[in-house]
Amino acid sequence: MDWIALYPTWYDPAMGSGYWIALIATIHVVFSHASVGAAIFFAWLINKAYREDRPELLTFVKRYGLFLLIFSYVMGSITGPGIWYSTTVGSPKGISALIHSFVWKWATEWVFFVIEVVGVYMLIYLVGKVDKRTHTLVAFIFAGASYATMMLILGILSFMMWPGSPEWFAKGGTFYSFFGPNTFAQLLIRTGFAMAITAVVGSIVASAFKDAELKREVLRKLAAFGLLGSVIMFVFYFWYLHTIPENAVEVFRNRMPGWFYPAVVTSYGLMVIYFLTTLFNTRILNPVLASIMLVVVTFMGLFPTEITRESMRKPYVAGQYVYSNQIIARDVPGMDIHAELPKVAEKGILKVHPFLPENYRTITDENRLEVGRQIAIIMCSNCHQVTRTEGIRPLTDYLGGVTDVARIKRYLQGTVVAGNIMYMPRIPLKPAELDALAAYLADLNAHAH
Ligand code: HEC
Missing domain, CATH: 1.10.760 (Cytochrome Bc1 Complex; Chain D, domain 2)
Incomplete structure (x- = not known):
């Protein structure tokens, strides 16, 4: 038989498979980043609360932690497998490419994820029940495990754009597929986004506090955290653009409308203005406004990088060798992968x-x-x-x-x-x-x- 490895195509005439995946993934990105950012913020806040002997700060950890458990962990755990399901039918060869290169990275990520889930429960329910040192230690382990999950997933995600280094095509292997400047640039942008989204989600909870003094203090801390996150995103977005291979930049230049750059700068600018405003005037914040801002910041924070990434990796869906229409376009000797394109050309x-x-x-x-x-x-x-x-x-x-x-x-x-x-x-x-x-x-x- 002359068959090549193709699966039935999932065709949704209304929205298109790509947009289904994008929709599920966007929801997932918000929840997962909100939990990574919160983990970092918690570690800092818990440490501060014990050092300065200010147990009232732990109120926020408890309230926000509970909110996070429901908001981030339940929704994150539903949309995470949702990404698996939708990509498996929408782009089976793309997901297969990732599994073949990264199965152990994914397994490792799961280990950290389990630590993270156990950690968040411990963190919330052990407030006041264990000594300071133990609780602080749990907070730091939780933060480390959260960040590790993000880092591992990012190495895999950035491979979709481009293998870590060009040697991978000839040599294969983790070292070349996983690590590259593009991976680290994305990691930093996402760290910034995690901080910004945490600031917004956190302020939904904190703006409902009855104690005016505590409310003001927590909201200000969150605003500063979000401000720092937005600046990190802005700076590293431009570094990110320098870590992209030349042909992708060329595609990007040719495909992006003239308004794209100004829109990116405006998005980041608006985020900075929002956090500056709430830093100096916490009274304007209430749960409703904070919830609206969640939607706005999600859009502004995700739009530049996601559009850039999606547009630049065309026509490939993974590793610059699997086309979006699932046909393998080139040989990858390092992985013993053979192009299918010549066979399609020859036989039809x-x-x-x-x-x-x-x-x-x-x-x-x-x-x-x-x-x-x-x-x-x-x-x-x-x-x-x-x-x-x-x-x-x-x-x-x-x-x-x-x-x-x-x-x-x-x-x-x-x-x-x-x-x-x-x-x-x-x-x-x-x-x-x-x-x-x-x-x-x-x-x-x-x-x-
Ligand atoms: C990897 C994704 C992808 C696949 C698969 C794909 N296209 Fe496209 N195609 C694009 C993109 C992106 C554009 C540019 C759209 C734009 O800028 O408006 C485009 C543009 C075009 C254009 C306009 C060309 C031009 O001068 O810009 C034609 C014609 C076209 N596609 C036909 C097809 C046909 C026919 C197929 C299937 C046999 C196909 N495409 C498959 C992504 C794809």
Whole structure:
């Protein structure tokens, strides 16, 4: 058999698989960062409370800790597996690439995660029940374990963008896949984000305190913590852009609209202004305003890095060798991985896809449109809306309403099939396949309203 390793495509015509993954991941990122930031803040606050003999500060640890348990840990534990489920069906080859390189890193991360969960319970329920030293020690272990989970996951995440160092392609192995300047730049940006989001979530809890003096003090500490976080994010975002390989920067430059940079600077600027305002005027804060700010800061804090990351790694989904449409584009000798693209080019996707109904493998006048639709779903739907004329990057948008099959064919031949577009995979369709795709797209245009 000439099959290559492909799975059935998960196609959601309304939203697209990519946006489902993004939605679940965004929720997860908020909760997980809120817990890492809180762990650091707790360690500092608990240490301070015992040193200066100010047990009232522990009230915040107790209240916020409980809130965190429900808010972060329950939601984080639901959306975490949610990412696994959605990426496994949305991008099985991408997730497989990560598992093959990082299975032990993930296992290690789980160990730290278990320590973290036990730690947060201990921290909250042992307030006042154990001696100062033990409680402080628990706080520091909790903070260390939280940060370790973030660091481990980040090494894996940044591999999606780019393997730690270019030697990885030839040599393989953890050392080259995991560590790289890009990993550390991301770690620092996320540390800043964790601090900022903790400041906002913490102020939802602290602004409800009855004791005015305690409320003011905790809110100010949180604002300072958030301010520091925003500055860290801002500074390291620009370092991050320098750790990206040249071709990715090129893609980024060409694809980003002119307003993107000003929008990034404005987002960070607004965060700084918000924290400065609350630092000097804690009275304006109440739980409602703080909750609204949570949504705003989530958006402002995540938007620059996430959009940048998503746009720059195109057309790949992982390690600069798995295309978003799941086809392996290049050899990776270090991991004994062989490119599948040449086989697709030689035999045609209809012959090498293991999950295609037999009657679609050969194109006839009767099945042409249906096969064209299947090709669009398999090869393009990861990044484009392919069955309607509206939605996310609809394919028909690039065809200007043309219904002339020969014209569409010529255009796709020169762009997609030739592989001339840097942010899109090369898609080597056989002439009959291109014919079917063009016929289907012409038909879609003809029926567009
Ligand atoms: C890895 C994701 C990805 C896949 C898979 C993909 N595209 Fe694209 N494609 C893009 C992106 C990103 C753009 C740029 C969109 C923009 O800037 O509006 C694009 C643009 C295009 C354009 C416009 C080209 C231009 O001059 O900018 C055409 C035509 C196109 N895609 C067709 C296809 C077809 C047909 C398929 C499947 C056979 C496909 N694409 C698969 C990501 C993808």
